[in-house]
């Protein structure tokens with residue numbers, strides 16, 4: 428672990444307007460204000476419990492994710508932010524992000540989010556094509572998405588991320604390129620591009636593998652979509668600084684970097700994961716257990732899930748996540764953290780086996796553009 432007194436906070440809000448057809452995140456459809464407020468109060472209680480455990484840590488990034496955090500009222504979000512500031516030391520230049528579904532983003536609410544000190548908004552647009560949005564089961568259409576971006580700008584957000592997805596069944600190259608073009612036109616500071624993963628238990632999985640009413644996008648088309656988008660974004664001045672993330676210079680996400688650069692983060696809320704003090708653990712994913720722990724003033728940790736990764740496991744995490752970054756990993760940093768030579772742990776012949784896919788200059792190891800297409804295979808060699 429990179430030793431520092433700085434940490435990131437992740438706050439999980441597990442509620443959405445409805446369940447999207449591809450989603451296997453820990454989230455439930457709910458817009459009952461009483462339930463949302465009860466959960467907010469539990470989260471605030473957890474913030475107070477955890478803040479006292481890490482009094483000397485300085486928080487330099489906060490990410491309110493979900494789910495759909497923007498489903499919460501402005502009052503609830505303000506109460507969460509007040510609590511974080513009361514129980515943690517928050518750096519005055521902290522990056523503070525909230526995820527937002529376009530169907531929940533009226534201007535007044537976004538303005539009030541901004542007033543709490545939240546300075547970055549991540550809008551789940553996913554596509555600018557209404558037929559694709561409908562198939563995905565999203566709760567918004569493209570007009571809602573335009574309005575959300577406009578409202579975010581009017582509310583004073585100067586650091587906006589737009590999430591887009593590709594590889595959706597029925598999504599053509601033209602639809603995808605149009606979505607990228609539209610995004611570039613709106614000029615958000617950050618764009619995330621995610622390839623659809625069809626996960627078991629989702630409605631998409633059933634539609635593809637059980638009901639056979641649609642087919643999964645081929646790897647060939649998926650990769651073409653990725654490379655087309657990369658070129659278009661780079662031509663427009665965006666830096667593809669991580670496999671799935673592009674930013675205008677200076678707007679790379681600090682929150683994301685915590686995960687890719689082997690830094691500490693504390694996850695609060697239902698099912699949230701943490702990596703702090705050399706230990707990885709997860710909160711309970713069951714709402715009743717989570718609330719019971721909080722009522723008893725206990726940390727809502729899933730005891731069975733506490734994992735003290737072995738040193739070898741941690742090395743794998745360092746390399747696996749670091750290779751996602753355009754800059755790759757510095758093997759000297761690896762050696763400083765783990766106290767062992769990189770090529771005493773990993774077979775040096777991997778560099779030759781993956782020639783053309785991996786680039787190594789003696790210090791920096793990174794994926795080439797070709798390597799990104801088989802990133803899971805290459806990264807798996809280092810786990």
Ligand code: SF4
Nearest residue numbers: 443446447450454494
């Ligand atoms: S809005 Fe996000 S978290 Fe909620 S169901 Fe859709 S994909 Fe899942």
